[in-house]
Amino acid sequence: MDAKIVGWGHTKFGKLEGRTLEDLVLEAGGGALEHAGIDPAEIDGIWLGHFNSGLVPDGFASSLALGIDDRLRFTPATRVENACASGSAAIYAARDAIRSGRVKAALVIGAEKMTAKDTAGVTEALAGASYQMEEAGVSFPQIFARFAQAYYQAHGDRSAALARIAAKNHHNALANPLAQMRKDVGFEFCNTVSDKNPMIAPPLRMTDCSLISDGAAALVMVADDRAGDFANSIAFRAAEQVNDYLPMSRRDLLAFEGPAEAFRRAYASAGVSVDDLSFAEVHDCFTIAELLVYEAMGLVPQGSGARAIDDGLVLRDGKLPVNLSGGLKAKGHPVGATGVSMHVLAAMQLTGQAGEMQLPGAELGCVFNMGGSGVANYCSILEAERAA
Numbered sequence: 001m002d003a004k005i006v007g008w009g010h011t012k013f014g015k016l017e018g019r020t021l022e023d024l025v026l027e028a029g030g031g032a033l034e035h036a037g038i039d040p041a042e043i044d045g046i047w048l049g050h051f052n053s054g055l056v057p058d059g060f061a062s063s064l065a066l067g068i069d070d071r072l073r074f075t076p077a078t079r080v081e082n083a084c085a086s087g088s089a090a091i092y093a094a095r096d097a098i099r100s101g102r103v104k105a106a107l108v109i110g111a112e113k114m115t116a117k118d119t120a121g122v123t124e125a126l127a128g129a130s131y132q133m134e135e136a137g138v139s140f141p142q143i144f145a146r147f148a149q150a151y152y153q154a155h156g157d158r159s160a161a162l163a164r165i166a167a168k169n170h171h172n173a174l175a176n177p178l179a180q181m182r183k184d185v186g187f188e189f190c191n192t193v194s195d196k197n198p199m200i201a202p203p204l205r206m207t208d209c210s211l212i213s214d215g216a217a218a219l220v221m222v223a224d225d226r227a228g229d230f231a232n233s234i235a236f237r238a239a240e241q242v243n244d245y246l247p248m249s250r251r252d253l254l255a256f257e258g259p260a261e262a263f264r265r266a267y268a269s270a271g272v273s274v275d276d277l278s279f280a281e282v283h284d285c286f287t288i289a290e291l292l293v294y295e296a297m298g299l300v301p302q303g304s305g306a307r308a309i310d311d312g313l314v315l316r317d318g319k320l321p322v323n324l325s326g327g328l329k330a331k332g333h334p335v336g337a338t339g340v341s342m343h344v345l346a347a348m349q350l351t352g353q354a355g356e357m358q359l360p361g362a363e364l365g366c367v368f369n370m371g372g373s374g375v376a377n378y379c380s381i382l383e384a385e386r387a388a
Helices: 021-036 062-068 086-100 119-129 140-155 159-173 257-270 287-296 305-310 335-350
Strands: 003-010 045-049 077-080 105-113 199-201 214-223 233-243 279-282 364-371 376-386
Touching (some): 003 021, 003 086, 003 335, 021 105, 045 062, 045 086, 062 077, 077 086, 086 105, 086 233, 086 335, 086 364, 086 376, 119 140, 140 199, 257 364, 257 376, 279 335
Parallel strands (some): 045 077, 279 364
16 A cells, blocks of 8 residues: 555745744645545544744644644644655655555645744754754854865866756746746856855855745645545655764765665665656755755766756756756745645646646656755655546
């Protein structure tokens, strides 16, 4: 027995003034139930991906989802946290419950309200996802600047490649009505340090960093013996989680070993290779992360990540389009929502429901969601069994 995705919902991402965490949970979750066409009374369990770490006072948010519909009252609900991969962690927990036979239908919601804090407050909250014994007081831009510094030292300055990644994702976001920043800022702007694009943590510029966002996304998942009751059915060809050491001091910053192992296990489980994928939604919390993912997923050899963007392999018309949604860079990165959003966007692509983002003939989609500095790594490979 396995789980199938049969419905989804997604709020717009951005600075959503006047919208609370509860508002976002209700909108995305209600949208997913409506899209699936399922009676809320049939939901056996709810999983909420929510990082929080002091972003909002709501430290016990799982039962907020019961406000979607009175028929959800008394349904078991659980909050799941695994840093920026909290959304994928919630999906995998729900899938495990379905595979066990304990649950027949699950509602998964990922949500985050980040903009209630100022930038300093958000930076402090996110820093909770690092190893406090060694990395306390180090911001996540500084964390990923260490990756970039190590990479440049080993392979040369790749600032232009990172600027091309940023420009690509901003361009892709023009086709995504849910994206936070729908503005084609162009390569030259991304590649130039200026008042509007300052250096944040050398060598990372503002355009190398993902956005501070509010938003939510949701999925309805059912056991495969129930999938025939629904218009859409998305199957997991693979769903692999790999956790690496939390301290950066115990890891090779150039190897990105946790992500690479997650991809390796997912390919083996699905019986595919990177060459079989139609598209990928990957975790570009910083542009250096996307470049390292190109190597971790086997698209190009280690040390050659720049070639993936310079040669157009990851563009819309390239060998493997990456982040057609605009990615975290332009779509936005409401932390707990990100993993669920990636799965929703992949499902939309695979069922031909992605609108202007649609890639013709998409058959096999890859989702890679990462928590911390390559610590919690989730790789899903999805395919459509049926589309409405």
